[in-house]
Each structure stands twice: as structure tokens, then as C-alpha cells.
């Protein structure tokens with residue numbers, strides 16, 4: 670990496686603080702080690718198109734860190750079982766596992782080498798509650814309190830492919846760019862969008878939001 674680790678750490682600290690995320694020293698180290706692992710394994714596994722450490726910090730780490738506080742607020746102290754669908758290199762699942770060790774986080778991807786990378790991260794960074802799962806989400810069996818995704822699919826497809834993965838009382842959290850009006854309008858009647866939460870990512874001049882959804886109660 671061409672950028673000094675101190676410079677990256679400073680940028681991470683400033684970004685986390687702007688996002689209201691209080692990082693312990695070991696979590697800072699884990700996040701920077703995760704960044705370094707992505708950089709190292711991208712050369713072999715092609716995990717991300719972004720190669721520069723500064724860009725990876727803003728576009729991947731800070732972008733994922735931005736959902737930590739909204740998710741904690743949603744959890745309200747409960748130790749959630751979280752599924753990150755189409756996790757790729759582990760975004761946002763690995764960041765959630767580092768920042769919220771009280772959550773059990775499964776990162777599922779159809780590409781074996783991506784799931785293997787997440788397993789490698791879990792072992793290297795000693796994150797016992799993190800798992801990389803190689804599967805198509807629609808063929809999985811487990812259920813989760815929160816199903817999240819980033820850059821995975823339209824809201825409509827996300828809901829259709831993962832509805833069976835939600836535990837009773839569970840919710841979806843989709844990370845999106847600009848508020849996706851068309852996708853919101855096309856969401857299945859079986860799901861209800863209950864909140865669209867705008868996000869501001871430090872040092873990233875782009876619109877971001879979280880679309881929160883839950884199954885609509887069917888009246889019988």
C-alpha cells in the first residue's frame with residue numbers, strides 16, 4: 670500500500686467519529702487489517718475493482734460503517750442473527766461483525782472464493798461470530814433477525830429471494846444510493862417499506878440511504 674498506515678488510521682478515526690461509531694483500538698486494527706486483506710487478496714481473487722487504499726476506505730469501509738449506528742438502534746440491545754446477502758468481499762457483513770461483536774453474522778455468496786475469503790478474514794481477525802457461506806441465498810435453510818444487502822439486487826428481487834430467510838419479527842435492511850423510488854413502488858405487496866433513512870458518508874460525495882422493510886401482516 671502506498672499510503673501510510675497512520676494516514677489511513679487517522680482517516681478511519683475521523684470518518685467513524687463523524688458517523689457516531691466509537692471504535693475500540695482493537696476494532697480499528699481489525700478494520701485496517703481487513704482493508705489490507707482485501708488489497709492483498711484482490712490481486713488473486715479480484716474481490717473489488719477499487720484498488721487504492723484511500724478509496725477502499727471511503728467507498729467500502731466508511732460506506733459500511735455508516736449502517737452500524739442505524740442497525741444498533743434497530744437492534745435495541747438484542748443480539749441479532751444477521752445475514753449479509755451477496756456479500757462479495759464481506760461488505761457490509763465483515764464491518765458489522767467487527768463493530769458489533771454481539772451479532773452473529775453470516776455472509777452468503779454464490780462465488781466460492783468470496784465466501785472462502787470471508788472465512789479467511791474470520792480466522793485471521795479472530796471473529797468467531799462471522800461466517801462465510803458459499804450458497805445461493807434462495808437455497809439456504811437458516812433464518813435471521815436481519816437480512817441486509819449492499820449492491821445486490823433490486824428491492825423486489827431482494828425481498829423475493831430472501832423472504833424465507835427472515836425469522837418471525839425480522840426485517841430487511843437494503844443499502845442503496847439515491848432513494849430508489851421505482852424500486853420502492855415495485856416492492857411486493859408482501860413487504861412493507863417502513864423507513865427510508867438518508868445517510869451521509871464522510872469524504873464521499875454521493876447519495877446513500879437505507880431502505881428498511883418488513884413482511885406485511887396478512888389479515889386472515
Ligand SMILES: C[S@@+](CC[C@H](N)C(=O)[O-])C[C@H]1O[C@@H](n2cnc3c(N)ncnc32)[C@H](O)[C@@H]1O
Nearest residue numbers: 755756757760777778779780805806819820821
Ligand atoms: C455487486 S456484488 C456486491 C458485493 C458486496 N455486497 C459489496 O457491496 O461490495 C453482488 C454479489 O452478489 C452475489 N450473488 C448474486 N446472486 C446471488 C444469490 N442468489 N445468492 C447469493 N449471492 C449472490 C454475487 O456473486 C456478487 O458477489
